[in-house]
Amino acid sequence: MSTMRREHGYSYLAVLFLVALTAAGLAALGQAWSTAAERERERELLFRGGEIARAIAAYAQATPNPPQQYPKSLDDLLSDPRGLRPRHHLRRAYADPFTGEPDWELVAEPGQPGAFSAVRSRSTQPLLLEYGPDGTQVRVARDLFFSSRNATAHPQAPAEPASAASAASAASS
Numbered sequence: 169m170s171t172m173r174r175e176h177g178y179s180y181l182a183v184l185f186l187v188a189l190t191a192a193g194l195a196a197l198g199q200a201w202s203t204a205a206e207r208e209r210e211r212e213l214l215f216r217g218g219e220i221a222r223a224i225a226a227y228a229q230a231t232p233n234p235p236q237q238y239p240k241s242l243d244d245l246l247s248d249p250r251g252l253r254p255r256h257h258l259r260r261a262y263a264d265p266f267t268g269e270p271d272w273e274l275v276a277e278p279g280q281p282g283a284f285s286a287v288r289s290r291s292t293q294p295l296l297l298e299y300g301p302d303g304t305q306v307r308v309a310r311d312l313f314f315s316s317r318n319a320t321a322h323p324q325a326p327a328e329p330a331s332a333a334s335a336a337s338a339a340s341s
Contacts, residue, residue: 210295
């Protein structure tokens, strides 16, 4: 009779050990999942901020008269009525991935009252990212500036591959 009680005790300890190992594994998985979600939010912040910066640059380049004008609101980027036909420099009002709202902080353009040339997040959420796209050190989402001066409004087409370029030059000679 005493041997059966000992076996039940060992089985109970084995089950407790298995539950503890499973809990530790799930905790590690949860942490990895949380880190992956945070990195995805940071990538999305970089993408959305970059899109807005490119739209600001496109808006400024589309100014019909010589001194470039910058937008006064994000709505100006969605529909620019300054030409014969409205232009859409930005497809939609992107929400800040950290706040969930399109509540970007508009950074004023010097010399143009009410206009802005850059945006940044309003979130003070700490980032895993250490450096921004421009090489400056960042600690929180608000530290990332997305400026039209660093954006390319209309990226150039990729260069021809070397083999196509040499074939074209050979055909012309």
